[in-house]
Amino acid sequence: MRLLAVTVAALALASPAAAACPTLADLEGKLICPTCKTTLDQSDAPVARQIKSYVQRRVEACASEQQIKDELVAEYGPAVLAAPPRKGFHWLAWLLPLAGLLAGAAVVSTLVWRWSRTRPPPEPSVDSNGRLGLDPELERRLDEELARFDG
C-alpha cells in the first residue's frame, strides 16, 4: 500500500515536469543553421547536425525551450534564432512590420474617405423642349450676345 502511494506521488510530481520538457521537433523550426541560413528542420549541414545533437541532449535533460535558446545564442549569437528575441533593439523587427501595416491601412482609409467625398459635377438639366437648362445669369448673357449679332 505504501509503495503504491509513493509511486502515485512520484508520478504526480513527475508528470508536470515531463509535460513541460520541449522536444527536438519543437525547436528545429525555431533555430537557424549558421552556415546555410535555413531552419534546422530543413538542413542536414554538419553544423546543423551539431546543433540538433546539442538540442537533443538538452531536451533529454529537460531543459526549457528558453534555456536552450539562451545557451545557443551564447554560443552562436542571436542569428541562430529564426525569430528575433522580444527585447531591446530586436523589438524593432516585430514593431516595424506592424507599424507599416497600420500606416498602410491609414493611408488607404484616408484615400477611400476622400474619394467617397468627391462627387461628380451635376448633370446639366434639360427642359421640356429638349434644350439644356442653363444658369439664369449665363442664359441672360448669352441672350444679350445673340441679340447683338441679330441686331
Next chain:
Amino acid sequence: MAGRLKLAAQVLALALVAGLFGILVWKLARQDEGASEKLGRGQTPPAPSFRLDRLDRPGKLALAAYRGRPVVINFWASWCDPCEEEAPLLEGVWKRYRSRGLVVLGIDANDLTSAARSFARKNQMSYPIGHDGPGETLTDYGVAAFPETFFVARNGKLVCERLQGGVHLDRNRDRFDACVEEILSA
C-alpha cells in the same frame, strides 16, 4: 494646423526613406569589405583585426598582439572533417617555424565551445586559438567555407593567397609552403 501636420508627415516619410537608404548603403559597403575579395584582385589589404575569447586558455586572442610577426590564420570548426585532416600539418608548421617568429592562429567559428575544446585536445593543437561562435570574423575576412587559411606579413597585410579547403599534400601543400616562406622572408 492641417498644413503643419502634412509637412511633419512628409518630413517623417523622407527621414524614414533616407534612413532605410542609409542602412542599405551601410550593408552593401560592409559586404564589400571581405578582405579575401581584395586579396583575390591582387591587392594586399590589411588583415582585419579581431579580439576573441581564447579557446585554449583564459584570456583574449588579438591579432594586434602579433604585429611585426608573420602570421598564418586558419579558420576551422570541430564539425568540419577537412579541418581535422589538416590540423597536424598546422601544428607541425607552428612548431617548426616558431623559432623564426612565425605564429599560427586558429579561429574556431560557428561552433560549440565544448566541441571545439575536445577537437583541439584530440588533435593536440598547441598554437593559440580564438573562439568566434557567431562567426563575425568570417564576414570580415570573406570566408566562404571551412577550413580557410590566410597569410599575414610582418607589416600586418594579407599576402599571397587564401587557401580554401584543407591543406593537403596532393592538392595545395606546395602553395601553402610557398606562402609560409613568403611571409617568413618578407
